[in-house]
Amino acid sequence: MSLIERIVELIRETSSSLPEDVLRALRGALRRERAGSSASVVLGTILDNCALAAKRGVPLCQDTGMLVFFVHESLRRRVTPVLLGRAVALATERGYLRRNTIDPVSGKSFDDNCAEGVPAVRYCDRPGVTLIMKGGGSENMSRQYSLPDSSLGAGRDLEGVRRCLLDAVVRAQGYGCAPGVLGVCIGGDRAAGYEVAKEQLLRPLDAAGASEDPRLRALERRVLREANSLGIGPMGLGGGTTLLGVRVAARPRVPASFFVTVAYMCWAARRRTMMP
Amino acid sequence: MKRLTFPFDEQTVRGLRAGDAVSITGRIYTGRDRFHKWFADGRPIPVCFRDGALYHCGPVVVRDEAAAGGWRVVAAGPTTSVRENPYEPDFIAATGVRIIIGKGGMDERTLAAMREHGCVYVQAVGGAGALYAASVARVAGVSLVSEFGAAEAVWHFDVADFRGVVAMDAHGRSLFADVAAVSERRLASSRRKCYTDGIRSSAGR
Numbered sequence: 068m069s070l071i072e073r074i075v076e077l078i079r080e081t082s083s084s085l086p087e088d089v090l091r092a093l094r095g096a097l098r099r100e101r102a103g104s105s106a107s108v109v110l111g112t113i114l115d116n117c118a119l120a121a122k123r124g125v126p127l128c129q130d131t132g133m134l135v136f137f138v139h140e141s142l143r144r145r146v147t148p149v150l151l152g153r154a155v156a157l158a159t160e161r162g163y164l165r166r167n168t169i170d171p172v173s174g175k176s177f178d179d180n181c182a183e184g185v186p187a188v189r190y191c192d193r194p195g196v197t198l199i200m201k202g203g204g205s206e207n208m209s210r211q212y213s214l215p216d217s218s219l220g221a222g223r224d225l226e227g228v229r230r231c232l233l234d235a236v237v238r239a240q241g242y243g244c245a246p247g248v249l250g251v252c253i254g255g256d257r258a259a260g261y262e263v264a265k266e267q268l269l270r271p272l273d274a275a276g277a278s279e280d281p282r283l284r285a286l287e288r289r290v291l292r293e294a295n296s297l298g299i300g301p302m303g304l305g306g307g308t309t310l311l312g313v314r315v316a317a318r319p320r321v322p323a324s325f326f327v328t329v330a331y332m333c334w335a336a337r338r339r340t341m342m343p
Numbered sequence: 344m345k346r347l348t349f350p351f352d353e354q355t356v357r358g359l360r361a362g363d364a365v366s367i368t369g370r371i372y373t374g375r376d377r378f379h380k381w382f383a384d385g386r387p388i389p390v391c392f393r394d395g396a397l398y399h400c401g402p403v404v405v406r407d408e409a410a411a412g413g414w415r416v417v418a419a420g421p422t423t424s425v426r427e428n429p430y431e432p433d434f435i436a437a438t439g440v441r442i443i444i445g446k447g448g449m450d451e452r453t454l455a456a457m458r459e460h461g462c463v464y465v466q467a468v469g470g471a472g473a474l475y476a477a478s479v480a481r482v483a484g485v486s487l488v489s490e491f492g493a494a495e496a497v498w499h500f501d502v503a504d505f506r507g508v509v510a511m512d513a514h515g516r517s518l519f520a521d522v523a524a525v526s527e528r529r530l531a532s533s534r535r536k537c538y539t540d541g542i543r544s545s546a547g548r
């Protein structure tokens with residue numbers, strides 16, 4: 068199979084099948100919710116939907132989202148933005164992606180999902196080619212805090228960060244298609260904050276993906292537990308599953324600013340890696 | 344799981360409570376932004392909604408002679424309902440619709456109209472476009488497709504086991520409002536607990 072066809076295949080698989088760790092988290096959540104409750108009905112529907120989409124190889128959510136490719140430095144010459152753009156156009160033609168790219172000035176659609184900066188491509192030290200697809204409903208629930216924040220009583224410490232994260236969860240309610248995942252960046256400038264927060268969504272939800280820093284690992288666990296006791300539940304209809312995971316990273320800041328950035332990901336946490 | 348079959352009579356619908364899981368079978372019609380505007384402009388409604396269901400959905404439907412009805416539904420997940428808030432109370436009063444399906448819920452005025460006329464709001468699962476497409480057993484027809492295009496048209500779907508949760512009932516109760524209130528309260532009490540094992544940095548410079 069040619070490289071471009073393999074990338075089209077990566078897009079199709081990412082769009083139609085959730086990663087195993089996300090599915091496991093959803094199944095675990097379903098087991099914990101009371102049978103017949105709205106939470107269990109919603110989770111059951113999500114899992115049935117995922118099984119069907121995987122079987123048929125069709126998009127598991129109609130919002131196929133914003134595509135970001137993370138490509139290893141060493142592949143810079145083979146896996147170029149032009150090649151990735153062509154793969155996206157082909158995948159769109161074949162119905163693996165919705166026509167999902169709009170010119171914000173004219174309101175017109177880029178029918179092949181290719182335009183300046185779209186798909187986004189980042190060269191980094193992550194092995195292989197990793198694709199993440201993030202839908203608009205969840206992106207709308209992402210937010211950035213600047214500490215101290217007196218309305219939250221949040222200072223410049225991990226307690227302040229915790230307050231921001233729980234606030235973000237309550238504000239999102241079910242509107243970002245809960246249960247979701249929080250990717251978090253503590254520090255950085257505003258732009259790095261959003262970039263790093265989104266990158267954390269690539270980390271698996273099982274133990275292998277937990278932070279190596281014991282302080283951040285404790286924060287991840289604590290916020291997950293506390294968010295799930297807020298009662299928001301799947302699609303905001305109540306229940307004990309509001310988040311599937313929390314993934315936190317920290318980046319240096321300048322003395323004057325202290326940002327906490329939250330990338331909210333919906334249950335359709337689509338990501339996948341391939342080795343070209 | 345409560346099973347609801349078209350036509351949806353007033354008594355059954357009034358018997359539903361916020362939080363009930365439901366499975367819907369029979370005819371439902373899609374309608375979203377342009378259809379609601381069309382109604383508000385006083386144009387004729389092409390189908391009868393009495394004891395029926397309106398689905399806030401912009402499906403992906405393609406021509407397929409092999410499929411029942413000549414159409415194949417590729418994706419049919421719910422769209423966000425708040426955009427129809429300005430029109431829905433009048434729509435409920437004028438048409439006698441009993442079930443509105445969408446995602447994210449609707450406002451107080453719509454909730455009041457639901458109570459007055461006997462109608463409920465069913466939350467479908469956002470994103471589950473593949474499963475909902477599979478629950479459409481047959482596309483029985485389509486209206487206003489030349490006016491609005493396929494994504495905004497009024498599709499006549501015959502569905503089987505279309506699943507959702509009653510999120511707003513005909514007794515004035517909204518799960519969205521309840522859940523928001525509970526979570527705000529618990530958030531406020533979480534602020535009284537403090538994080539002690541973290542790093543405490545100086546408060547800026």
Ligand code: SF4
Pocket residue numbers: 128129130131132201202203204205206243244333334335469470471
């Ligand atoms: S928020 Fe996620 S699951 Fe919901 S519609 Fe958007 S992409 Fe799909």
